[in-house]
Amino acid sequence: MNAQTTVQSLLESTQQGTFENARPLLAESFRFSGSVPTALNAKAWLAMSASLKTAFPDLEYHFQLTRAEPQVIHLTAQLTGTHTGDFDLTSMLDMGIIPATYKSFATALQKARLKVVGGQVTDWRFEPATGAGLLAILQQLDIYITDVIVVDRQSWSRPFTLTSE
Numbered sequence: 001m002n003a004q005t006t007v008q009s010l011l012e013s014t015q016q017g018t019f020e021n022a023r024p025l026l027a028e029s030f031r032f033s034g035s036v037p038t039a040l041n042a043k044a045w046l047a048m049s050a051s052l053k054t055a056f057p058d059l060e061y062h063f064q065l066t067r068a069e070p071q072v073i074h075l076t077a078q079l080t081g082t083h084t085g086d087f088d089l090t091s092m093l094d095m096g097i098i099p100a101t102y103k104s105f106a107t108a109l110q111k112a113r114l115k116v117v118g119g120q121v122t123d124w125r126f127e128p129a130t131g132a133g134l135l136a137i138l139q140q141l142d143i144y145i146t147d148v149i150v151v152d153r154q155s156w157s158r159p160f161t162l163t164s165e
């Protein structure tokens with residue numbers, strides 16, 4: 001499976017909420033960053049994604065592939081959804097479970113790049129963007145975090161290492 005096919009399969013599984021299909025597409029070293037306060041490993045990303053789908057059953061990612069290289073796929077995403085279910089942020093932000101607010105959100109367009117090695121995604125980085133990411137979703141739901149959380153904006157500018165892992 002080439003990088004583009006791997007990423008397309010991951011995006012489809014993510015959009016559909018079939019995370020049992022997404023798990024084999026993620027390397028043990030998988031890291032997700034840029035749209036969350038701290039980088040997530042595969043287990044944490046799967047849990048967060050499942051929680052998002054439970055909280056926002058109509059969640060749309062609006063993924064668009066923009067460029068494909070042999071090991072790196074570029075895309076954009078712009079999330080929309082309505083908060084009609086419990087949003088469990090216990091493990092990721094230690095905020096507990098947020099009951100449905102019945103409010104809708106729409107994030108700003110955000111660029112991302114995914115690195116694929118050996119048919120598995122090893123790194124998924126979103127470029128930080130104002131009005132995008134988890135904190136933007138929470139703000140649109142009128143849910144605010146009182147502690148200052150700093151997103152690692154430096155991770156976007158670090159180049160991928162394209163050696164076999």
